[in-house]
Structures are given as C-alpha cells and as structure tokens.
Amino acid sequence: MSRSDIRIAGTGGQGVITAGRILAEAAIRCGHQATHSQVYGPQSRGGASRSDVVISTGDIGFPLTDRLDLLIALSGEAYLRYLADLADDGRLIVDTGCVPGDGGDPENYPIVDTAREVSGGLLATGVVALGVLRAATGIVEAEALRETVAAKVPPRHRRMNLEALDAGMSLVGVNAL
Amino acid sequence: MAETRLIQGNEACALGAIAAGCRFFGGYPITPSSGIAEQMVRLLPGVGGVFIQMEDEIASLAAVIGASLGGSKAMTATSGPGFSLMQEHIGFAAMAEVPCVIVNVMRGGPSTGLPTSPSQGDVMQARWGTHGDHPAVVLAPSSVGEVHELTVRAFNLAERFRTPVILTYDEVVGHTRESVILPDRVDVVDRPRPDEDPGSFLPKRVTPDGVPPMAAFGDGYRFHVTGLAHDERGFPTQDNAVAGALLTRLHNKIDDHLDEVADVEEYMLDDADVVLFAYGIVGRSAHEAVRRARDRGVRAGLFRPRTLWPFPSGRLAEVTAGVDRVIVAEMNLGQMISEVAGAAAATTEVVGHLRADGKPITPSELLETVLAQGGDRP
Numbered sequence: 001m002s003r004s005d006i007r008i009a010g011t012g013g014q015g016v017i018t019a020g021r022i023l024a025e026a027a028i029r030c031g032h033q034a035t036h037s038q039v040y041g042p043q044s045r046g047g048a049s050r051s052d053v054v055i056s057t058g059d060i061g062f063p064l065t066d067r068l069d070l071l072i073a074l075s076g077e078a079y080l081r082y083l084a085d086l087a088d089d090g091r092l093i094v095d096t097g098c099v100p101g102d103g104g105d106p107e108n109y110p111i112v113d114t115a116r117e118v119s120g121g122l123l124a125t126g127v128v129a130l131g132v133l134r135a136a137t138g139i140v141e142a143e144a145l146r147e148t149v150a151a152k153v154p155p156r157h158r159r160m161n162l163e164a165l166d167a168g169m170s171l172v173g174v175n176a177l
Numbered sequence: 178m179a180e181t182r183l184i185q186g187n188e189a190c191a192l193g194a195i196a197a198g199c200r201f202f203g204g205y206p207i208t209p210s211s212g213i214a215e216q217m218v219r220l221l222p223g224v225g226g227v228f229i230q231m232e233d234e235i236a237s238l239a240a241v242i243g244a245s246l247g248g249s250k251a252m253t254a255t256s257g258p259g260f261s262l263m264q265e266h267i268g269f270a271a272m273a274e275v276p277c278v279i280v281n282v283m284r285g286g287p288s289t290g291l292p293t294s295p296s297q298g299d300v301m302q303a304r305w306g307t308h309g310d311h312p313a314v315v316l317a318p319s320s321v322g323e324v325h326e327l328t329v330r331a332f333n334l335a336e337r338f339r340t341p342v343i344l345t346y347d348e349v350v351g352h353t354r355e356s357v358i359l360p361d362r363v364d365v366v367d368r369p370r371p372d373e374d375p376g377s378f379l380p381k382r383v384t385p386d387g388v389p390p391m392a393a394f395g396d397g398y399r400f401h402v403t404g405l406a407h408d409e410r411g412f413p414t415q416d417n418a419v420a421g422a423l424l425t426r427l428h429n430k431i432d433d434h435l436d437e438v439a440d441v442e443e444y445m446l447d448d449a450d451v452v453l454f455a456y457g458i459v460g461r462s463a464h465e466a467v468r469r470a471r472d473r474g475v476r477a478g479l480f481r482p483r484t485l486w487p488f489p490s491g492r493l494a495e496v497t498a499g500v501d502r503v504i505v506a507e508m509n510l511g512q513m514i515s516e517v518a519g520a521a522a523a524t525t526e527v528v529g530h531l532r533a534d535g536k537p538i539t540p541s542e543l544l545e546t547v548l549a550q551g552g553d554r555p
Contacts, residue, residue, distance in 0.1 A: 021183070021354065024183050024354060024356070025183050027356075028181050028183055028356050032356075033355075033356050034183065034355075034356045035353055035354060035355045035356070036183065036353070036354040037349070037352065037353040037354070038352075039293075040208070040209070040293035040348075040352060060355070061461050061462075061464055061465040061468070061540070062461050062462050062465050062539065062540045063320070063349070063353050063355055063458075063461065064349060064353065064537060064539075066539055066540060066541055067541070
C-alpha cells in the first residue's frame with residue numbers, strides 16, 4: 001500500500017480549500033482512497049489557509065496528514081509555517097514569489113502570477129497549483145483532474161479553471177516526472 | 178453497486194439517520210455539529226419528515242422526545258455546551274423510556290472552549306451527565322463510514338430498548354472528508370408496539386425482556402408520561418418497592434442484553450505484551466501505531482470499544498489477563514482510564530497517553546509511547 005500525505009497551503013481567497021477537495025475527488029476517480037481536511041477557524045477567514053489531502057492505494061488508517069510527503073506553499077507565511085511538517089524525504093514546491101531570500105533553493109513555479117494571467121485574480125491559484133502537482137508528481141491522472149474541476153466549479157468559471165489547470169501543468173517541464 | 182463518495186462524518190450521520198428511519202430533527206446549531214443539521218434540513222422534507230430549529234438545546238431535546246412519543250424516530254445533534262443543556266432531558270427520556278438519538282460532536286472544553294478543535298472530553302458526561310441512576314448507551318465511531326453504520330445502530334438500539342442513545346465522535350471525524358461506499362440498504366429495528374385492547378393497555382407493563390411495548394400518541398391508546406417514579410399505568414408513585422423495581426428494570430433491560438449492545442474492535446491482541454486502549458479517532462492512530470510497532474518487533478495490540486457505555490469490563494479483563502501494560506490513549510486528561518484501571522488485573526500496569534490541547538493524537542506520537550512502554554523495559 002502506498003500513501004501520500006499532501007498539503008496545499010496559502011492565503012484565504014486562493015481557492016486552496018476547493019483545490020484540496022478537487023484533488024481528493026480526482027484521486028477517487030483514479031480508484032484510490034482519499035481524505036480531505038481543512039482548518040476551521042480564524043485562519044479560514046483571511047490570513048493563512050490550508051487543505052490537507054491523503055491519497056492511498058489501500059485503506060487509510062489515520063485520516064489526517066502526519067509527516068508531509070508533499071507541501072505546496074503558495075505564500076511566504078505558509079512556507080514558513082509548514083516547512084517543519086515536511087517529511088525528511090518530502091517534496092517541497094513553492095510559488096516563485098515566496099522563495100526565501102536567505103538562500104535555499106526550493107523547486108518553484110510562478111503559480112500565483114499564472115493564476116493572475118489566466119483569471120485576472122487569485123481565485124484560480126489553487127487550481128494552477130493542482131496542474132503543477134499533477135505534472136510534477138503524476139499522483140493523479142490529468143483526465144481525472146479535468147473531469148473533477150469541470151464538475152466542482154460553477155459552470156460560468158469552468159472554462160477559466162480548466163485553462164488554469166492546463167497552465168499549471170505547462171509550468172512543469174516534461175522531464176520533471 | 179454503490180458509488181464511492183467523498184463526504185464528511187456529519188453528512189454520513191445525517192444519511193445514516195435517514196436510512197434508519199429518522200423522520201424528525203430538532204436542534205440548535207453549534208460547531209462542530211452544525212453539518213448534521215444542515216444535511217437534515219435538506220433531506221427530511223424529501224422523505225416526509227420534519228426539521229425544526231428550536232430556541233435552544235433544552236427545547237431541542239424536548240421536541241425530539243415529543244416527536245418520538247408521537248411515533249417518529251427522532252434525533253438531535255449538538256456539541257459540548259449544548260450537550261450540557263440537554264442533560265436534564267436525557268434523564269427524562271431514560272426515565273420515561275422514550276427512544277431517541279443524541280449526537281454529541283466533541284470539541285475542546287470546558288465551557289465554550291475550543292469550538293473548532295477535536296476533544297474527547299465528554300465521554301464521562303455522556304455516561305453520567307444527567308442525574309440519578311440511569312442506564313447509558315453510548316457509541317463512538319472512528320471514521321466517516323463508521324459514523325453511518327453506528328448512527329443506524331444508535332437508532333436500532335434506541336428503538337429496541339426504548340432508551341436514549343448517545344452517539345459521540347470528535348471534530349475530526351465530523352469534519353474530515355473520507356472516501357466511503359455507503360450500503361444500499363440497512364437493517365432497521367422498530368420499537369415494540371402494543372397489540373392488546375386499548376382498554377387494558379398498561380404503558381409500562383413489565384415484559385419478560387424488560388422493554389414495555391410503546392404506543393404512539395394518536396394510536397388510540399391513552400397513556401400518561403412522567404419523569405417521576407411511576408407504576409405500570411404510567412402514573413406517579415411513592416411506593417418504594419415499585420420505584421425500586423422500575424429503576425432496576427431500566428438497568429436490567431440493557432444489562433441483560435449486553436451481547437446485543439457490546440461492540441469492540443480487537444486487533445493483534447492474541448500475543449500482545451502491551452495493549453493500546455483507544456476509541457473514536459484515536460483508535461485509528463492506535464491501529465496505525467500497533468502496526469508500526471509490530472514492524473519493529475514489539476508485540477502490541479489494540480482494544481477499541483465502539484460501544485463505550487456500557488463499558489466492556491468483562492471482555493477487557495479477559496484480553497488483558499497476563500498483559501504487562503495497557504496504554505490508554507484519549508484526548509482528555511484522563512476519563513476512560515479509570516474504567517480501564519478498574520477492569521484490568523492488579524498485575525497489569527495502566528498508563529495514559531493523554532492530550533487535551535485541541536490537537537489530535539497522531540500515530541507517530543503514540544508509536545513513541547508504545548516503544549517506550551512496550552520494549553524490553555527493565
């Protein structure tokens with residue numbers, strides 16, 4: 001059985017919660033087990049926001065994330081707050097805008113800027129991040145992600161979100177897998 | 178075949194209730210239980226049921242008791258502060274023998290505490306919160322799928338024994354979404370109904386199994402309902418022998434059928450030197466900790482009651498006989514641990530892994546405790 005503990009973290013308004021739910025549902029479409037949890041409280045009303053997803057090929061014991069196999073940080077605050085939760089062999093992906101100035105060279109992509117280009121705002125940031133996640137890790141199939149995005153976002157935003165997903169996948173080079 | 182769905186524990190609770198035949202919900206919103214009410218208000222009208230938001234939790238359970246006396250399967254859902262307010266009527270339902278289901282989604286306490294954080298601080302309140310010598314049936318699911326299963330079971334036990342049943346789980350189980358396949362159909366139990374002539378009906382008639390047949394208001398049977406000690410006719414009495422017999426029967430109707438109520442998950446206990454006792458969400462951390470401990474050669478096992486009350490003393494005593502240590506892991510500062518210590522043999526050491534800061538107990542931290550307690554300790 002293989003299990004992946006994933007966190008997508010950023011700020012309120014980036015669509016981080018929706019992105020987590022989409023990821024979990026896409027994993028189910030791929031025949032996996034999945035859980036999704038979020039933090040309820042002041043963080044969800046502006047400030048930091050996060051979505052935790054566990055994906056497994058077998059039954060999931062503890063449903064919350066433990067040590068993270070993958071952390072996608074979409075804000076500097078999220079990066080600083082959650083870096084400590086990353087497993088020793090965990091993978092870190094950050095938005096280019098929040099690469100720390102103190103050295104360190106985490107894998108980074110211009111996720112927030114891409115979301116702005118596609119949607120004119122921040123709301124599609126989480127979906128762009130899903131595109132990056134798909135292309136960088138292969139953990140879910142692209143078609144399952146597309147179907148889930150199409151099913152979960154409001155019809156009037158469907159095309160834009162599918163564009164955001166494709167734009168996210170395009171950010172990652174073909175050799176990244 | 179039923180499809181795999183990604184739903185929250187609170188949604189599974191509402192779906193289980195509807196499947197069990199619940200047709201009335203009376204409640205007052207409170208985090209982290211509000212998702213149950215949110216689903217019930219959507220689901221009940223479609224099945225001819227009634228949803229009512231009452232002015233507070235005291236009135237909520239009163240409405241539920243009234244609905245049940247009217248013949249409906251009825252429930253309410255709340256969290257710590259609201260659960261405190263419901264205690265008076267839980268006792269009334271126990272005394273008047275009114276089947277109903279009370280869901281308590283535990284959050285940090287006391288008082289308003291930590292509204293959005295998990296806790297297991299209400300498990301003694303679930304047993305002893307209402308006053309007097311009352312029986313208590315309390316179920317503790319650990320996953321979204323189990324919430325569905327045990328909600329159905331809660332209704333069935335309430336109907337079977339004419340008693341309030343408390344279903345309690347924590348914020349994590351309530352809010353986390355998990356992939357589940359819910360059953361297409363479930364087995365449903367209905368309360369015993371009278372078949373005698375209305376003229377000779379005794380609403381609290383003593384039957385061989387201790388559960389009197391129950392008429393609904395409107396069925397044509399006349400009856401009186403009271404929280405006072407009462408006789409077979411349902412009217413108050415000060416007769417000590419009658420009052421004593423009533424109280425004994427209220428207990429015996431459960432205690433004489435423990436095999437129907439008891440429900441424990443046992444994992445890797447056969448050769449265990451160290452046994453983890455855990456329930457609800459912590460049971461899943463413990464299951465994982467046992468698995469990892471076994472990988473490291475430590476003979477650990479898990480005892481996870483899905484029925485918390487009545488407490489499975491007999492079974493726990495059996496499986497811990499000869500066991501060196503029992504670790505009780507719970508998200509409070511020590512509640513069930515005293516029950517475990519009471520049931521375990523004098524030679525078994527009972528230690529706690531207790532946490533009450535609003536964070537769930539993780540498999541990793543529990544594994545550390547198991548390794549520290551379960552290895553070749555001098």
